[in-house]
Amino acid sequence: MVNALTPETTTRPPRPRSSAPAGATADRLGRARRHQAVVAYLFLAPTLLFFAVFLILPLGFALLLSMSRWAGFDLGDIRPVGLDNFTSLFADGSTFLTPILTNTLLFALGTVALALAGAVLVATCIDNLRFQGLWRTLYLLPIVTTVVAVGNVWKYMYEPGGLVNGALNAVGLDSVAFLQDPDTALPAVVVVQAWASVGTAILILTAGLKSIPESYYEAAALDGAGPVTVFWRITLPLLRPSLLFVCVTQFITGLQSFALIIVMTKGGPGDATNVAALEMYRQAFSYGDWGTASAAAFVLFVVILLVTLVQLWIFRRKGEDA
């Protein structure tokens, strides 16, 4: 991805195609170039129009809203309030910092930790098996499934009469009210998010594993290194760029996700599973408070931007391409 930020220029040496005098050739080239620019902008017109209406205008609009008080649909009622929305987010008694922003970080960290551990384990093991494509396809099934399906099936599985509690009871354990208990609700949702995202991580780690030269393993085998030593000394260090990439991208995804939470718990019980993006959504579309909602969106955006910058910095410093 880092490479992609520097567009390579496709330079085409101008070649005179006729034996006409130099002046006429230059003139024709100039005309051809102007023509090409017009055509290029025609090709880009739908895209640029879209970006103007659905990217640049909304960004400005959101920034304006975040510094206004507005509860309605009449554009004339927007009242500028400066940074009030931001200060009230962080004021005493506001739930935004704790538990909401804390939940957001815990949710993202938890899913990354679980998904990464699972993915490293499975990816290294798949690498040794036959029918690798088949296994990887299986692990991808959750990603291509709608969040409504994933959320509802797991919600149902967490019920007293559901599969998870059925399994607990079968081994003699008591049922747990996973989504109703404030202590277990967030971890329960984290497990689902990790379950749903582990396939992507496996895919990227597998690509990383394939790029480790077989000769390293052969040399280690000649030296009599055991599988554990080989894993810690060869596989993990050489897998680091892929690990880092999965880690940071999934962390960013985790910071923004809230659809699964809407489907499973709606942020409850209390604020136990409320996260920043969900809070923004509720402020806007349940309470009609566009200002507070936009301010919350920008705070979360800044957090994600910082994480992204750290990501770019890490990859650039290591000179590694994800």
Place this chain on the structure above:
Amino acid sequence: MIRRRFPWLSYLVVVTGAVLTVVPFLDMVMTSFKGPGESGTLPYRFLPEAFDLSNYRAAVDQLDLPVLFRNSVIATTVINASVLLTSSLAGYALAKLRFPGRDFIFRLVLSTMMFPPFLFFIPHFLILVHWPLAGGNDLLGRGGAGLTVSIVALAMPFLVNGFGIFLMRQFMVSIPDEVLEAARIDGAGEFAVWWRIVVPQTKPVMVTLGLLTFVDAWNEYIWALLVSTANPGVMTLPVGIQMLQDHVDPTRTMPIVMAGLVLSILPVLVLFLLLQRHYVRGIMLSGLK
């Protein structure tokens, strides 16, 4: 090397993981066949007593599944057609044409991938509400409900995709200039060059991008929820099924919800299984999902 010493250990890990991945899907299918009073009761039972097909019938009737399907299909088709077309056009311009401002536009395209979607929900919604001359609005976008009453609203914010443009451009860069130049000398205009030479050469990437777009658009939930809150007539499959889940007694309707979910994820699963190689390539290329 693990392979040589502990092949069974690898199998154990991978098979356990695969079971954990697939079991929720199986539970969904099994529940969809359970009769009244059979789901959500203790002790938990995985298999249905008799494979009861009436839940599928009920899902089609109670959920108004045909309408939900139609809305989902329309939105997904419009998004896919638009994303493929605009990505190919813009990708061609950025890869193969020389014009002032090209690097700036390319950077703009890349930067769109950096903005998280939640930042746009509020402004997009308000822009559609205030869309001029639509849904009873005047020229300044006042007075009516704007485009939120239209099925177009479902697709609007997804019509152009920065990643799609980036993907197409990366592939088009590798098409040799000589081929395009030859066509131009033969008198082909830029549009003909794009349509006759570039588009056929990029078909495999189109399939990849089309599949990624299809999966995302078909599964989209939050935006569709917003639009159909304003106008229930444009409800899509995920939204409709979730509504039923929210409003009716869960122990009684769970098998019906599950039947609806099975039917709603079926098209994506079939397409994914047929074209999964392309999907895998898409994820590897984006790494962003």
